[in-house]
Amino acid sequence: MKRKLSSLIILAACLATATPVRSQPARRGLSLILVPTEGEAVQLRSEIQSGASFEAIAISHSTDPTAARGGYLGIVNESSLSRELKAALNGLKPGSVSAVTRVAGGFALLKETTAEEDRWRTQHDAAVMALQQGHYTEATSSFLVAVQQAERFGAQDIRLAESLNGLAQVYRYQLNYAEAEPGARQALMILEHALGPLHSGVIPSLVNLASITGATGRHAEAEQVYRRILSLRWGMPGGGIDAGQVLENFAEVLSLDLTRDPGLQSAVDEYRRSLSNSRLNRDLYLTMRDGFIAAQLMVEAESLMQRAASVYPDSRQLEFQLGELYAIWGKYPKAIEAFESAAHRGANADPEIERQQRSVIYERIGEMNFNLIRFDEAAVALAKALEINPASWSAHLLLGSVYLRRNRFDDATAEYSRVISVNSRSAAAHEGLARVALELERYTEAATEAGRALAIDPGLQNARYIKAMALIRGGDQVEGRVVLQDYQQRESDLQTAASRLAAIAELDKTSLTLLSEGRAQEAIALLKDGILKYPLNARLYMKLGLIQSRLQLHRDAAETFETMIRLQMDDFLVHRQLAREYEQLGNRGAGQQQRILYLQRYDAALQAKAN
């Protein structure tokens, strides 16, 4: 459930132009700070008026998505602003801050930016665009200009840091580390001064520095910087145990779990201890949860989400995701409890977002009840979801299924038809109509609707089955046989794929059993055979490498992990383990390099999951 932009921002984004238009008085450059309470807004305004940087305050405190850009909204057409904001801007001079103004989503402070500030922002954004497009020469010269412009705001201005970081980044991409490093360090100093060393706003500088030091052989320093990045990005201020430590413990659990290592329980205990004494970024709880689910450590996933819910007691999202965990686990009654709890938590200030969230919650409650064959309860929840959001087509589909199960065929038809009237390519709706028709022995109609569903999504085996049954019962045995054969062939293909996965899972489990029985060499032989049969299965490689490592066969283990990297099967755990192997083999330098890669990959994986 991502937060939408406030209406103000949507408006601003629509109206912003690339070049500042100063000749028309109706268009003004604006920056924004948005906070939840009036008291906080008043306090921050006072700090700004006492000399604090508006941009730094925006980065530290604003809840608006523009926070990362120092609150910069862009050039806005004044006539499009709300009445409150127009009033706030009345008489405001460039460079000065408005009075505290109540808006949707909280309390705002506005600043009219100067022409110079607008020019810098335009220049800087153009440089960023060039960088993203890979036009490094152009980006370099653009950033150099942006840096010069930003220097006029002051040596400690946060915008200077922003441009210095951009310049460092483009130099880095060009492997020009000598040019990159000074700017990166200067940017870091500015940011640490403006935001504090523990603020996540320093991360862009740290990313540059980590990369530079790593590339120039200063591995120990690079490792420290990467660890700092992890801590800052995934921890929360005042969070007790460092997030980096929690992440390290988490990686240890995942690693040991792969081979049910005897040290697993104590690693789990250590992880739990660090978790209970830390306060982490909300997204990290969800990412770790997904990691536990993938490893089938469901109890740990549950305990993690319960901790998250206690750290963020008002977080609707975390409670909702606890419900999703239970849903995946098949614990539907508990999922319902969590969803119901989420419905009463942390109402969103934006009425539209609030509406959508509540609708989704009730829809999920409906789905859980449907899975429990509690159709009355499912219908009530879905009706509520639709009352809140009549355009929820998934709720209509599910309600159709409820009616179908209850033999309320007219009602089911109405729901499916409703979806189709808006989206004629809803395969699920056509399948639903097919099923109704089959129940009513309207075989021609059933076959037609099932055919429509299959035309949209040929993978819908249930629709295929319905079509076959409809044709056979309707007397078209020839065509029915053709469809049934197609169904059987596809089932066979699915079965083959499932058998393959089952065989791999069995290899996996058997290797662990052999290991636990002290038959490690047999386990290794089994895994090597398995790799020959399934050469692109990362899990088998990983297990092989870990078992080799456990047997002190570090050269073999290193080769296994190197092979994984060569075959592009490397996730962060591979690099972590390879680092350990290199260290065991006395190759500290290579070990350090791998540790850096591990940390880089770890951070990237966490970010990818969070997005």
Place this chain on the structure above:
Amino acid sequence: MKRAVLMLLSASVVSGFLSPQDLPVQFSDVAERIGITFKHENGASPDKLLPETMSGGVVIFDYNNDGLPDLFFVNGGSFVDKKVAANAHHHLYRNTGDGKFADVTDSSGIGTFGFGMGGCAADYDNDGWPDLYVTAVGGNKLYHNTQNNSFADVTDSAGVGAGLWSASCAFGDIDNDGNVDLYVTRYVDFAPDKTKVCTLFQDVRSYCHPSVYKSVPDILYRNNGDGTFTDVTKESGVYKAGNGLGVVFGDYDDDGWIDIYVANDATPNFLFHNKGKGVFEEVGLWSGTAVGVDGKPLAGMGTDMGDMNGDGLIDIFVTNLAGQTHSLYKNLGKALFTNVTFSSGVAEATLPYAGWGTAFFDYDNDGDLDLAVANGDVLDNANLIRDNVSYAQLNLLFRNDGTGKFVSVGPTSGPGFALKKASRALAVGDLDNDGDLDIVVSNVGATADVLQNEGGNRGNSILVRTVGTRGNRDGIGARLKLSVGGKTLVRDVRAGSSYLAQNDLRVHFGLGKAQKADRMEIHWPGGPVEVIENIEANQILTVRQGEGVVGSVRFK
């Protein structure tokens, strides 16, 4: 509490608020009282060998021809402890006729072998005495009735050892030659020395899903008529790998040739249509009986056939795992079925349960076929992965309203349906010859239950024992159609159904308030059709092919 309910019910009768006819039928476990002390040994081991959780059959048959149904319980054993295995005897109980059973295992001649699964009984050599087939892991046994209250192992000479892991069995005359043939389901290619390791999350060992093993085809043995059988699996057209657990014979298309339905676990169920003379074509998917409502195979365990809606066509019921619902397929005629699991009312009640043995039976004698289901989870540690789930589960009783709509009535049907065990086989029969059907349940690693029917015989009924002369001796495969009160009740003589079990061979008809039935047609396997008219209620009839009624005994 039970006492209070019963007292309240009694008071209601006295006050006239409820008439005796309206009182719900009650089932009570009388196993211990009547001398059934059998306790199933499943040899549960830390290695979680799959047969340990799947075993335990029960056969109701009159082995000594005294008109009283006897009981045979199949025991499991142990793969890891030879002493336990050696002491895991199957048990034969003789019905003494005075409401008790005597354990006659020691003199029965039935030995201990393999890891027992289920059984079925029929007079395969037409000598007038029912014989017994017992399935197991590692080889089955055919026991020939010596007519002297004992049995002799004739497996080898008969050629029906089967091998691998056999589960349910059933007898039926596939070619109408007058000799019953034998169908044996086989599950997966399990071997105790090659067991797979399966775990729940966090390395908790558990019983494996069958998909980790290879499926194996069932076996069909044709009776040669000389005491031997021939494996005709391939030539008959039933050679198809599935994870066979339940089997039932029934002529679903009423063409005079007996068909075979097999419940497969996690693979599509089979419906083998008999094209004539014992040549089959598998039509499960075609007929609509192979998979669940979503087109996916379910965990078929036990099965039965019966005309649940009184339209003269036999329908099919299959038990599945918890979370799947058990499946009810209504016969549409023209050899097609439709899945009525949800519209029948069966779905909601069965969802939380893992079902095994099952039977269509008229427990309240109102003429409609009701349903009983034995439940119990597969995993003895199921509670670790699902909320509100336990190994031991309640069994289910469904009352049929006559149109094929079922209502779960277990909670009001007495203490017998309040028992919670890991139940497996279920068989029904009139053990005390009082006119209503009792239930026998075998439970994994626990004592068996004998649920005596109290009150079912407030409605009238008849029991029919068929004796073939031209056809097989037991009349297995005969279809009886009884006309009473404007309705026609269709019932078959069946030897083997449910899961690992066999019901009383005698055919039961509930007549409700009717004092007599107008007419009964007996469609003997291979012909002819005989008619008996004006049948008085509340008696056990013996009908011999070509001679009509040759014996009748009033209910006790």
